[in-house]
Amino acid sequence: MRVFKLFIIGLFVSMACAHAQTGRDSKTKYGIGEDSIRCVTNLSLYNEDFKNKNYETAFPAWEIAFNECPAATVNIYIDGIVMLKDKIAKNRDAAKFEELYQYLMKVHDQRIQFFGDHPRNPAAAIKGAKAIDMLNYKRDNAAIVEEAYQLLKESVTGLKQASQPAYLATYMSTAVNMYEMGKINAETVIDIYSTLSEYLDANLKDKAKSAAQLEIYDQVKGGVEALFAKSGVATCDVIVKIYQPQLEDNKFDLAWLKRVSHMLVRASCDDALLYKVSEYQHNIEPSSASAYGLARMYLKADDVTKALKFLNEAVELSDDNKQKADYLYQIGMIHLSNERFVQARSFALRAIEARPEWGMPYMLIGQAYALSANSIGSTEVEKKSAYWAAVDKFMKAKSVDPSIADAANEAIRTYSAHFPPINEVFFENLEEGQTYEVGGWINERTTVRARK
Numbered sequence: 001m002r003v004f005k006l007f008i009i010g011l012f013v014s015m016a017c018a019h020a021q022t023g024r025d026s027k028t029k030y031g032i033g034e035d036s037i038r039c040v041t042n043l044s045l046y047n048e049d050f051k052n053k054n055y056e057t058a059f060p061a062w063e064i065a066f067n068e069c070p071a072a073t074v075n076i077y078i079d080g081i082v083m084l085k086d087k088i089a090k091n092r093d094a095a096k097f098e099e100l101y102q103y104l105m106k107v108h109d110q111r112i113q114f115f116g117d118h119p120r121n122p123a124a125a126i127k128g129a130k131a132i133d134m135l136n137y138k139r140d141n142a143a144i145v146e147e148a149y150q151l152l153k154e155s156v157t158g159l160k161q162a163s164q165p166a167y168l169a170t171y172m173s174t175a176v177n178m179y180e181m182g183k184i185n186a187e188t189v190i191d192i193y194s195t196l197s198e199y200l201d202a203n204l205k206d207k208a209k210s211a212a213q214l215e216i217y218d219q220v221k222g223g224v225e226a227l228f229a230k231s232g233v234a235t236c237d238v239i240v241k242i243y244q245p246q247l248e249d250n251k252f253d254l255a256w257l258k259r260v261s262h263m264l265v266r267a268s269c270d271d272a273l274l275y276k277v278s279e280y281q282h283n284i285e286p287s288s289a290s291a292y293g294l295a296r297m298y299l300k301a302d303d304v305t306k307a308l309k310f311l312n313e314a315v316e317l318s319d320d321n322k323q324k325a326d327y328l329y330q331i332g333m334i335h336l337s338n339e340r341f342v343q344a345r346s347f348a349l350r351a352i353e354a355r356p357e358w359g360m361p362y363m364l365i366g367q368a369y370a371l372s373a374n375s376i377g378s379t380e381v382e383k384k385s386a387y388w389a390a391v392d393k394f395m396k397a398k399s400v401d402p403s404i405a406d407a408a409n410e411a412i413r414t415y416s417a418h419f420p421p422i423n424e425v426f427f428e429n430l431e432e433g434q435t436y437e438v439g440g441w442i443n444e445r446t447t448v449r450a451r452k
Contacts, residue, residue, distance in 0.1 A: 022068040029072050039069035046079075055083045066107070070114050074121075077111035081133075088137070101137055105130065124158030127151040128167035135170065146183060149174045161199040165220045168196050172224045176231045186233040187242045193228045194259035200224065229266075236269035244273050247280075257281040270300065282310075288318035292327065299334075308334060325355035332364050341368040342441055359401025363408065366393030369442055370415050376440040380420060381428045385438045387418045388446040419451040 020033035030036040042061040049058035062083065066076055084104045091097050108130035116123035131151035138144040152171040156163050175192045178184045200221040204214060228234055243260050250256040257277050264274040275297050282290040295310035311331050318324045332347035345368055348361040355361075366389075373386035391412050398408035425432065425448060434448040 024068060024070055027071075030069050035068065039065060039072060043069070043072060043076075047075075050079050050083070055086050059083055059087075066110070070110055074111070074115045074118060077107055077115065080107045085133075104133060108133070122158070124155045125164070125167075128155035128159070128164060128170075131155065131174075132166060132170055135174065142181060145174060145177050145181070149178050149183075156196075156199075161202045163199060165216050168199060169220045169223050172196055172227050176227050179231060179233065186238050189228070189231055189233045190239065190242060190263065193224065193234075194263065196224050197221070197262065198255060198259060225266075234263060234267050236264070236267045236271060239263050239267055239269060240271050240273050243277075247273065247276060251280040252284065254281065254284050257284070270297075272301075275301065286313070286317060288314045288320075288323065288327070291317055295330075304334060304338065321354045325351040325358055325361070328354060329358075329361055329364065332361065336364060336368055336371070339371070341372045344368045357400055359397035359404040359408065362393045362397035362400070363404065363411065366390040366397065366411060366415075369393065369438075370418075372441065373418070376438065376442060379428065381424055381430065382439060384418060384420045384424075385436060385446065386440075386442060387415045388436065388449055389438045389442050389444050390415050391449075392444075392446055416449075417451065419449050422450040425450045 020031070020035045021028075022031045022035045022039070024031075026032050026035075028036075030039045042064040046058040046061035046065060049055075050062070058079075062076070062080060065072060066080055070076065081104065084100055084107065088097060088100045088104070091100060108126055112123045112126045115121070116126065128151070131148040134144050134148045134151075149171075152167060152174055155167050156171050159167070172192065175184065175189050179186065179189045200217055203209060203217045204221065209217070239260075243263075246256075250260075257280055261274065261277045261281060263269075264271065264277065275294070278290065278294050278297065282294055291310045291314035295307045295314060298304075298306040298310065308331060311327055311334075314327045315324055315331075318327065328347045328351035332344045332351065335341075335344040335347065345365050348364040348368075351358070351361040369386050369390035373383050373390075376383050376386045394408045394411045394415070398405040422432075430436065430448045432448055432450055436446050436448045438444050438446055
């Protein structure tokens with residue numbers, strides 16, 4: 001019986017030897033038979049030395065595991081990169097450096113082959129890491145820069161806003177290098193910048209991110225913007241040339257509109273494209289702030305009709321009385337500057353209703369009265385009665401709002417000098433202090449006063 005047991009054991013051993021295969025050959029994690037034992041043994045041997053940072057001792061066993069059971073564990077690649085970088089750092093020989101560099105690239109490639117579907121670090125992430133290592137060691141090699149750029153493009157395209165901050169920053173810097181080398185055009189650089197800005201902004205708004213993570217993304221955003229600014233591609237003419245033809249096809253794409261608007265503003269681009277982009281953006285996502293921004297742009301372009309349109313929208317969209325009063329006041333000022341005095345007063349009164357303690361709308365009405373004096377009545381006193389009404393408004397302005405007392409007092413001094421002299425007052429059978437009805441569009445009661 002004992003002889004029979006020994007025979008069976010020997011048979012199993014011989015079968016194991018006969019069917020031994022590495023993990024690479026058998027497409028299994030550890031291999032088959034003795035090769036499986038060899039794989040597990042070397043994984044254990046290198047791991048112990050690696051933990052103690054005995055990289056030179058760990059490397060031979062690691063190399064066996066890397067070559068024979070590449071699907072055993074992702075740690076083979078994580079640890080291998082650490083050891084190879086350590087070897088490169090200690091190496092001074094150019095030929096040896098090239099050998100180690102190629103080995104490092106092989107580790108990245110093999111990781112993609114065997115662990116490219118890893119949920120936490122998929123192929124796209126590995127490509128980003130490989131590109132950074134390529135540039136770290138050979139950033140002055142134009143062919144390497146071009147290859148790294150393609151890898152970063154694939155990485156960021158795959159990961160989107162989940163890209164590591166280093167991938168985003170390096171993609172931008174490599175894109176600028178490619179532009180300077182004449183390998184890509186300005187439009188591509190601008191598209192990359194706008195895409196990266198979108199991803200960085202999304203991360204900066206992510207409430208799940210820690211303060212430390214947000215600080216890193218903020219630093220990367222600053223770096224990306226600095227690279228873009230220095231690249232020289234972001235001129236107004238270039239941006240308009242690129243995006244003007246795309247406008248109508250993207251007028252309902254809020255993300256596109258926001259990106260283009262940001263670039264135009266950053267380039268201080270006072271172009272019709274900015275107005276249209278902002279207008280389309282406002283149509284999708286209207287707010288009092290966006291309406292007000294459009295109003296200011298159209299005012300700058302001397303398009304008063306559109307400016308008033310958007311200021312009125314700003315009033316309607318605002319739920320803040322102070323802000324609403326400011327918009328109403330500005331509408332009144334536009335009407336005043338165009339000598340539409342009735343409308344100017346109407347909007348000033350609405351501003352007073354929204355913010356009774358603010359004196360500027362009263363100042364506006366006073367100015368409207370004074371500027372329209374020549375259109376009131378036919379006699380000198382009738383015309384100059386507009387200045388009595390105007391001064392009443394200036395006095396009211398400083399009574400409700402002492403902060404504007406200096407401006408109100410100056411206006412009172414200026415327009416009191418236009419009061420009729422005492423002889424004109426007597427000639428009209430009027431007396432100082434008497435109540436008087438100002439005619440014309442003003443149609444208000446005031447008090448008779450003579451010029452002093």
